[in-house]
Amino acid sequence: MDTRRLGYFVRVVDTGNITRAAESLHITQPALSQHISALEADFKTRLLERTGRGVEATDSGRSLYRYAQGILRLEKAARIDLCDRTDSPAGLVTVGLASYSMASSLAVPLLRIVRERYPNTQLQLIQNLTVVMSQALLLGQVDMALIYDPGYVKGVVVEKVLEEDFHLITSTKTRPMAVCGDGVTLKDASRLDFILPSEVHTVRRITDAAFHAAGLHYSVVAEIEPSMVLRDAVVGGLGATVLPLSAARTYFAPEEVRAYRFADARMRTGMSLCTSEVQPLSDAAKLVADVLRGLMTDVQPDGGRLRTADETIS
Template sequence: MDIRQLKYFLAIAEAGQITKAATRLHITQPPLSQQIILLEKELGVQLIERTKKHINLTESGRILQNRAEQIIELINTTIDEIHEAANGISGKLTIGTITSSGRTLIPEFVQRFHQTYPKISFDLRLGDSRRILELLNAGIIEIGLIRLPINTSLYNYITLPKENMVMVALPDAITIGDTETLSFDKIKHNPLLIHRRYETIIINYCRQAGFEPNVLCTSDDNTSLLIWAKLGLGIAIVPETTINLLQDSPLLIQKITNPAIITTAAIIWLKKHTLSTAASHFLEMFKKDPHTEL
């Protein structure tokens, strides 16, 4: 199994047809089919199921597709790092971030960084904290932005400013009076929309307030929770910076009290891993920021 075969296999998986894949690769169909047959023989498994019009990946094929993407990405990253070392401050910076911070916090820092290092391009991946850790551990990204806690034996980190969790809903969804804060006992009759990461703590706080919460939706994506709240389906409980994801929204925002819920994000990178020059400079910017903490 070599890199060329993996690229051929990925082309077929993406195109859904060997003929289309051959066209994209600028080769004829017979040698492409032959390479896949040889790859299947070498691995001793069937990778694709062939029909007259389309191909479908087998379970083994899907596994290979996932690994092949990681392998090709690692090779590309290695090539970029070699070019960076040869040509100075250039190359590509790979960052993974949770969705809310990827759309609010990261652009601000990227803008500052780009002014100093205009030759560095970016590869930005979005996902939940678990996905960001997977990408970091696989070497596909160098820097991650996730919510704490983390395994400090595996990762170095820079703590970002603490955030309050807020309740977000249409104005007529809650009776609030003239206050900017809201305690848990005021929402016992409302359906809740909560991020999976905070599900346990929110449910426990509701029970401490004397009621069993009506959880309408749990999700790994704060944007979805805000959209549901905007549709009047319930009260979303999200980190405060998340509210910037929906501009010109009629949603009402209130900080949670009694008790307050605090969440903290952090910039992380692998210990015992040599960072690229671009990544090191990017981290230096966070280290020098007066609002962060090592």
């Protein structure tokens, strides 16, 4: 298989338009169309279909797209590794980071340490993927992933590194919540409008489960995946959200929000460093994993600069 054609196919899917893809690849549109046709002939299935706005992947095309990302990443990693034969560890290392988690706060420190210690190692940090991170490991799209504990996943090694409680996060522009003991009750929280990620996200699933177990309904007025959009919406007082404190510290300044413990619910999950059981880590990836573990030991889940309800409400 010509991996160059896979790269062309991925670019077409990403842009959703053959003309724009051809321009970005610096080839003619007819030549690009021929490459796509050759792929479809090779796999004996249609990979793209035309729409009013351009093209989009068929079901088969979406499957190939996922595998193509892993194949292209491995090819790039091999080229970097084989072209650099210095004493310093070299290669491409791709790390998946769970959105709406403390993983985001480790991205810059991880990059800084790797640049200082292993300058020939190229880091690729990914937060948004078309598949969940555990599947991305199996597809070869990432070397490792720092994610909410996925439970048992065949073919994935799960190393639990941290546990955190979720907190209710509200804007300081809204009225303070009534505190019961050292937190707020689910019943009081259920009267708020919520802004959360989609139902497939761990944060949302844990929040849904807690309110369901208490026999309560709560209103989700918006589902938002880009974390900075959620940040601005919560700060602007458009709704409350639920996050671990470490993630809230990453997204919000202390004066922007209040963080409340839940007095009558244990909303808790673990963070895990996950790797493939089948595909061994390269030497460079092993070193990056060690750096991540070191950074995790410095995380204080219940400390930090963001104040909780008992500190912000008299």
